[in-house]
Amino acid sequence: MRLYPFRMTQSLKDLVAGQSECLLRLSRHVSSHIGHNRNFVFSPLSFHAALSLVTPGAKGCTLDQLHTFLCPGSDPTSARTNLADVYSKVTCSALADGSKLGGPSLTRANGVWLDKSFKLKQLFKTTVSSVYKADVQSVDFLRKASCAVRQVNSWVENVTKGLIKDLIPPSSVNQSTVLALCNAIHFKGTWAQKFDQSTTVRDDFHLLDGTSVKVPFMSSEERQYISKYTDFSVLRLPYNQGRDLMRQFSMYIFLPSSKDGIRNLAEKLYSGPEFLNQHLPTRKIPVSKFLVPKFKISFEFEGSEVLKGLGVDLIFGGDRGEGGLSEKVETEPHVTNGLTVSNIFHKAFIEVNEEGTEAAAATAVSMLGCSPMIPQHENFVANHPFLYLIREDMTGVILFVGHVMNPAVDS
The missing domain is CATH 2.30.39.10 (Alpha-1-antitrypsin, domain 1)
Structure with missing residues (x-):
């Protein structure tokens, strides 16, 4: 079977350019505010993917703000489709594993963990499953938080071939945690x-x-x-x-x-x-x-302040963002003010030697009720x-x- 290069239409090229603008802007902010005095590795693509998982369940001003940041240049009516297209039609193709054909080994995955007291709304569940290919799992954040954290972290460690461990700190999850969204990526290529x-x-x-x-x-x-x-x-x-x-x-x-x-x-x-x-x-x-x-570098940070510094603040609640993430779950038995993002954790690793490069990254978004x-x-x-x-x-x-x-x- 003969394979041909991926064909990029002009519209897809424009979407990738918009995505690249977001990734570079994000990288500049993280680099200058967190990693400027030390070795630094970061996967803006993983961070972008994890934040993209938030959008199917957002609405109103919160959704508009996410779209403006994640998909710059798109008008509000087409932003949701454009964001899905750049992920499903471009990113998935670019990040397909090529190891069986002698190219780089590449693994990527998205995961969603929901407290068993809740039920995902159908549109959110369908979107994260069909567009983002996310594995949706039920856990008990309310009564067995430490066990739920181990389950999420074990999934991340498995996807990243053991390079990213303990992404979510146990102390960050409590009885108010409703949802965790994760993206993980592993790359290994020889020169x-x-x-x-x-x-x-x-x-x-x-x-x-x-x-x-x-x-x-x-x-x-x-x-x-x-x-x-x-x-x-x-x-x-x-x-x-x-x-x-x-x-x-x-x-x-x-x-x-x-x-x-x-x-x-x-x-x-x-x-x-x-x-x-x-x-x-x-x-x-x-x-x-x-x-x-x-060189070999490991780097980690909590990204809430990064996003707020870039003008993405409504997902964290407040008067303007309250209820903006309510399109994710059907019922909220112990949540009175809707869902809000509590933390965004990112870890990355890279090693460069004579043979090539191995790199991995993972991002987790945890959400609380509330020439x-x-x-x-x-x-x-x-x-x-x-x-x-x-x-x-x-x-x-x-x-x-x-x-x-x-x-x-x-x-």
């Missing part, structure tokens, strides 16, 4: 052009405080996808595609020219999909000196803080973003 471990060398990585640390750098004499600009360079490291012609994943490293230029470069990268798309390398060039550090100049040869020496992202190139879907401040530490 199309693997690094030879025998050529890995230890060298200095320069930190922002003026000191340096000795770390292992992967090296190569092979031609590389590099584009160079006045104050930064971009490297593309494609993952092995195998016979999977439907997808092509790549890691991109954005390296500032100055040792302390990462924050200025981050502002440009996260400004929108136009900057990203205009600066991706498209051709291989010879390299004189080529060094990329190995470059290319020289003949180029150096690319990533020996100071840089940005990176993992992207599916045929659709433009961004899976992971982050930055490396010190590859000698893993958090």
Whole structure:
């Protein structure tokens, strides 16, 4: 059987551009407010998917606010359909597992856990099951909260191949918890052009405080996808595609020219999909000196304040948002003021070495009642803080973003 690349219509391209705008805006806020002084890895796609699970049960101003954030550029009447389309027609295609065809191994899943005292409204249940392919399970948050937490966390750990553990803290769930919504993703890809471990060398990585640390750098004499600009360079490291012609994943490293230029470069990268798309390398060039550090990063945060800082506040209740999430459950026996989001937990992990990359992330929402100049040869020496992202190139879907401040530490 012959496979053909996924065909993107202009309308789908526009939807992905809108999604990318949201993902980059979200990444900029998390990066600058939470992860700016340390190593950072984040899956904006997982965060976006988990928040998208909230929308089928929202209404009124709360729904409008979610749609404006998650699907920028869409008018209110088409936002719900557009959000479903970008997930079901693009994201699902981009994130299909390609391991049997020699491409990256990719697992993604959505889950919904409902307290057994409640019943989901039919529209919400149908949407999360058919569009988001979510597994809906009944648990006892009211009387057996710790058991329910273990069930959710075990599901996340299983989807992420053991990389994300204890996503939801036991203390965050109590007798008021009604619903938990989760997204989890696991990615493992080998480089199309693997690094030879025998050529890995230890060298200095320069930190922002003026000191340096000795770390292992992967090296190569092979031609590389590099584009160079006045104050930064971009490297593309494609993952092995195998016979999977439907997808092509790549890691991109954005390296500032100055040792302390990462924050200025981050502002440009996260400004929108136009900057990203205009600066991706498209051709291989010879390299004189080529060094990329190995790194492993774990990162976690609670995202309520992140969303509030981005203007998404109605899901957390208050006068304007009260009742805005009431389209999820049929009955609310011990809830008098409707559903509200209490916490949003996110954990992510990435490891980059000579073989390739393994990365995973999970997000949980708990709810309570209530054009470059290319020289003949180029150096690319990533020996100071840089940005990176993992992207599916045929659709433009961004899976992971982050930055490396010190590859000698893993958090």
